[in-house]
Amino acid sequence: MNKAIKSLKFILVLIASVAITSCVQDDDYTIPSSLGDEENKVLEELLLTGNEISFETVKAMYTEGDFIEPVDTNDYVKGYVTSSDQTGNFFKEFFIQDSPTNPTSGLKIILNQVDTYNQFNLGREVYISLQDLHIGEERVxxxxxxxxxxxxxxQFGTTVTSLNEIQIRQKVLRSSVTETITPLNLGLTAINGDHVGLLVTVDNVEFADDLAGENYFDPTEVFDTQRILQDCSGFTYPQFILETSSFSSFKNEPLPILNGSITAVVSKTFDGASLVLALNTIDDVNMENxxxxxLDIEDFEVIFEEGFDNSLGAWEVINTLGTNEWYAxxxxxxxxxxxxxxxxxxxxEMISWLISPSIDFDANENERLILQVADAFSNGQPLKAYYSNDYTTGSNPDDATWTEIGASEIAALPENTGFFNNVYDETGLIDISMITGNAVLAFVYDSDDATISSTIDLSNVQILAN
Structure with missing residues (x-):
């Protein structure tokens, strides 16, 4: 009788062990290594029958305010994981970017799952099968x-909700590849909305002066704490927000008081009003300088200035496309x-060139350019800046050689989507010390094939040297 009971107990334990093992395998987050894995079979089928599309094509599937229909085509998008919830600073979400190096676009995936870093580790190559999923905003x-x-x-509109357990298993598929993500190196003023989801490194930054002695998280906050980062790229401190969750494991760590670099994911505040950086780990903060x-303005001399006092002065306006043009x-x-x-x-369609008189760039050293710009009704940035050493006055600009300057500083200018507010924003110092000899500057309004109509007012152009 005792032997029978012991045998029965052994069988029950064995059954329970099999059941527990089965449950663990259902949530097995180990890296798939063989084509025999169920996940790899699903991925193989997707690659054979599906159509790969770009991140930009995915984004174009959503138009704000539209009813969000499920994707009805057998499309997929491939990306590389840039965020990690291992420290608790991300929750039931991860970001992917379109390339492990020199990325151009990022996407967010929301899912009803915690500890995603076990499954979707940093750098993991991930394929998202889009059919029957939804593309939109998590918050309107x-x-x-x-x-x-x-x-x-x-009452505010339609938003997307998290993928459930079945959708995660069927739609979010890992390959066996884990790439090393090379962060995009940017200055604080160069970070813009196009970088959301990307892993970036910012050099020569520090926390604001009044944050000495503070921690990453403010205990009086409920969810997130915003700390100000700054750099010294000019005469003022460009600033940016570092946001830390109340659930992060490093929230009580002290903020560094020195200068250095920080590597983080570009994201947005809960309401989307501001861009922020979010850390994967404080190991990505290296501030020991x-x-x-x-810079002291007194150390610089203004060697060229144009204020456009209701006049073009000696500047030329030449159109290479369309009839709308710069005017004073x-x-x-x-x-x-x-x-x-x-x-x-x-x-x-509009491409209009505003071209300066010739300037002798050998007469000074370490030249820096500053622009004062106001805008209205913005739906993109049409302003570009160039210089040329071989442009001939009155000729077609397309026949000359032009080198672009100040792209990141111009991209960092605030955008006013409303009416004219007559607020002129100043670019950071644009390095033009590489220009030699006699050269002209050009400021070009390019409507990008009639997709941008923003009004741009250029109020002042200054060249400084020391």
Missing amino acids: GNGVITIGGGTETD PRCTL SSYSGEGYVRGSAYDDDITL
């Missing part, structure tokens, strides 16, 4: 394009040149 108006499993609608100091105007005593591709409710 936050501007972060997200892949989700469903939708919900309230002396704090920086601002003024408001409340402020002179400027204005460019806009908007005309009678439509956006026109």
Whole structure:
């Protein structure tokens, strides 16, 4: 009798062990290594029958305000994981970017799963099968394009909801590849909305002066704490937000007081109002250098200045596309040149060149360019800056050789999507010390095939040297 009971207990333990093992395998987050794995079979089938599309094509599937229909085509997108929830600073989400090096676009995936770092580790190559999933925003108006499993609608609009366990297993597929992510190296002022989801490194930064002695998280906050990062790229401190969750394991660590670099994921605040950086780990903070100091305007000489006092002065305006062109105007005593591709409710094709008189760049050293720009009704940035050593006055600009300058500083200018507010924003110092000999500067309004109609007012152009 005792032997029978012992045998029965052994059988029950064995059955329980098999059941427990089966449950663990259902949530097995180990790396797939053989084609015999169920996950790899599903991925193989997707690669054979599906159609790979770009991140930009995925984003174009969503139009704000539209009813979000499920994807009805057998498309997939491939990306590389840039975020990790291992320290608790991300929750039920991860970001992917389109390449492990020199990425151009990122996407967010929301899923009803914690500890995703076990399964979707940093650098993991991931394939998202989009059919029957939804593309939209997790919160109305936050501007972060997200892949989700469903939708919900309230008085503010329709948003996407998290992928459930079945959708994760069937739609979010790992390959056996884990790449080393090379962070995109950017200055604080160069980070913009196009970088959301990307892993970036910012050098020569420090926490704001008044944060000495503070921790990453403020205990008086409930969810997230925003700490100000700054750099010394000019005469003022450009600033950016580092956001830390109340659930992060490093929230009580002290903020570094020195200068250095930080590697983090570009994200947005909960309401989407501001761009932020979010750390995967504080191991990605390396601040061991002396704090920086601002440049002193007294150390520089203004060697060229144009204020456009209701006049083009000696500058040329030449169009290479369309008829809308730069023109001089003024408001409340402020002179400027204005460019806009908007005309009678439509956006026109427009490429208009505003070209300076010739400037001798051998007469000084360490030249820096500063622009003062106001905008209105912004739907993109049409302003570009160039220099040329072989442009001939009155000729077609397309026949000359031009080198672009100041792309990141111009991209970092704030955008005003509303009416004219006559607020002129100043670019950071644009390095033009590489220009030699006699050269001209050109500021080009390019409507990008009639897709951008923003009004741009250029009020002042200054060249400094020391």
